[in-house]
Amino acid sequence: MIDHLRDGLANSASALQAPLFTVPGASDGTTQWKAETFQLVNWGGFEGRVRFHFHPGATLISGASGTGKSTLLDAYIALMMPSDTPFNGASNDAVAGRARNAEQRNLLSYLRGQTDTTADDSGRQRPKVLRGLQRSTWGAVAMTFIDDHGNRFTVLRLYHVPASATQASEITMRMATYEGTLDLADLAAHAEELFAPKVLKAAAPGLLTHDSYTSFAARLHTRLGIGANGDGSKALRLLVRIQSGHQIRTVDELYKEMVLERPATYDAADRAIGHFDDLESAYVAMQTEQQKAVLLGPITQKYADLTTARATINQIEAFELDAVGDGPLTVWRLRREAAILEVERSANRSRWKLNESDLSVASEVQRGLEGELTATQAAHRDAGGAQLEDLDNQKKQSLLRREERLTRRSMLAERTAHRANRWMTRDCSTRRSPLPPSSCPDTKQHRASCTTDARPYATAPFRCLSDAKL
Structure with a gap:
């Protein structure tokens, strides 16, 4: 009996391992890929890196409202579909397939973990986020697939959100594929480098980066065998419709929502309406800004004048000019004067020492020269210099007497000539x-x-x- 029970348990385990759904013709001789591990980093309410492991047969995701079921589906849409694909309708109170506005969930709100909106001091609505408030943040989504032979293939998208980002176009996104299992935690160190392709390839050898969704989708569809004859995009769009979470009431609605392609004219009409809405919003915003500019124009200059006046008052009050006694300005002046005098005193002391040294040297030189002069004069006298001096003095005296006699002679000649002229001019x-x-x-x-x-x-x-x- 025990053996029979053991065989029953073994058969039950085998039944649990068997796939719940099979596609005829695909199970035999055809490689099938299944989702094995889903990784999220900073996505919605999931903070940091979170892993979800799927059962080989089937996995049921259940939970109360707000626990993150739609957040997981939206993460899968963000990973596999083009960036302009709307998230599923269950996550937004809007009709499936229509673009969401700024108040609904979008890529930027998911990456920052927006939970609500609050009004600031000026009455403007501001998002209440879990991360990325006035600073940059990053996020990532990755799915690892496994085939029947145990081969693994990882698809991932990396996002860097700058602090100033206000719309999804300002987010830096990298699309990549990798043969094998890749842990997103290994790429966290490269977020500040905006996940540059060269850096990613160095961190994970064999990783392929894709510059466009076309290249990314071609690799994804070919490797996983999605779609036939190039219809991988249609197959993924059908999957998104199935995951949208809306109840299908009639067969007609089933065909319209899940089988038939949405007419291109609908998209064109939506774009036209959205364009007119954007024009109207831009016009209203321009009018509002113009009114603000007219009303608040002088405030900027007046505030600048007020700030300048306050700064001037603070500077003047800092000197305490009205203070009784020695205020900061007087203390500063005295200290400055003392510092200048100290510098001059030191300089004068240095010059005095230098002059004292020069004076000592000059005095020594003077004494030497005076000694040499005395010796020279004595030698000059001993060599007959006194007689020469006497002769020179006599010569000078003779020249003086000669000059005196010449002067007297000249005066006598003048008087004589004068008398002679008087005598000759008589009648x-x-x-x-x-x-x-x-x-x-x-x-x-x-x-x-x-x-x-x-x-x-x-x-x-x-x-x-x-x-x-x-």
């Missing part, structure tokens, strides 16, 4: 002149004066003595 008629008139210095001048009563000069009893020599 020639008062003197007898035996000489003819032609012998006078000025014949024409004296001719008339050397005649008396119009008589000829020859009868005059006097002669002119203008030529007389002393």
Whole structure:
């Protein structure tokens, strides 16, 4: 009986290991891939790195509202689908397939762990987040698949969110694939380097980075065998619709929501409506900002003036000019004066020592020169220098007497010449002149004066003595 019970338990265990769902024709001779491990880092309410291991047969995810079921599905959508794919409808109170607004869940809110919105002091709505508030943060999503032969293949996306990011386009994203199992915790050190491809490849040899979703999807679809004849994208879109969480009430709704492709005109209409909504929002925002600028324009200058005035007042009050006694300014002035005097005193002391040294050297030189002069004078006297000095003095005295006599002679000559001129200029008629008139210095001048009563000069009893020599 015990053996029978053991065989029953073995058969039950085998039944549990068998896949719950099979695709005819795919089980025999066809490699099937299954999700093995799902990794999240800083995604929604999951802080840090979190791992989910899936059962080889089937895994049921259950939980109360708000426990993170939709967050896991949205993480899978963010990993496998294009970045513009809406998250499932159960996570947002919106119709499936329509783009979400800023108040609903999006990539930025998931990475920062937004839980609610609060009003700030100015009344503006601010997101209440678990991380990334006024600082950068990062997040990642990865799924490891395993095939029937035990081969593993990991698909991952890495995100870096700067502190100033306000929309998803400002997030740095890296898409990569890896043959084998990759632990996202090993890549945490490269978040500040924005997960540069070169750094990632060095950290995980064999890792392939993809610059576009097209390249990423091609690798994903080919390696995992998703879709036939290049219909991998359609297969994933159908999976997203199934995961959207909406109840299907009719067959018509089933075909419209899960089988038929959504007409492209719907997307075009949504884009047109969204474009007009954006234009209207931009216009309203421009009007509001213009009104703010007009109203608050002078405040900036007035606030700057107020700040400058307060700073000036604080500077003036810091000196305590009105304080009784020695205020900071007086103390600073005295200290500054004492410092300057101390510097000058030190400099004067140094110069005094230097001058004292120079004076000592000069005095020594002077004494030496005076000794040499005394010795030279004594030697000069001993060699007859006294007689030469006497002769030089006699010479000087003789020159002085000569100059004196020349001066007296010159004065005597001047007086003599003066008297002679006076004697010669007297009237020639008062003197007898035996000489003819032609012998006078000025014949024409004296001719008339050397005649008396119009008589000829020859009868005059006097002669002119203008030529007389002393």
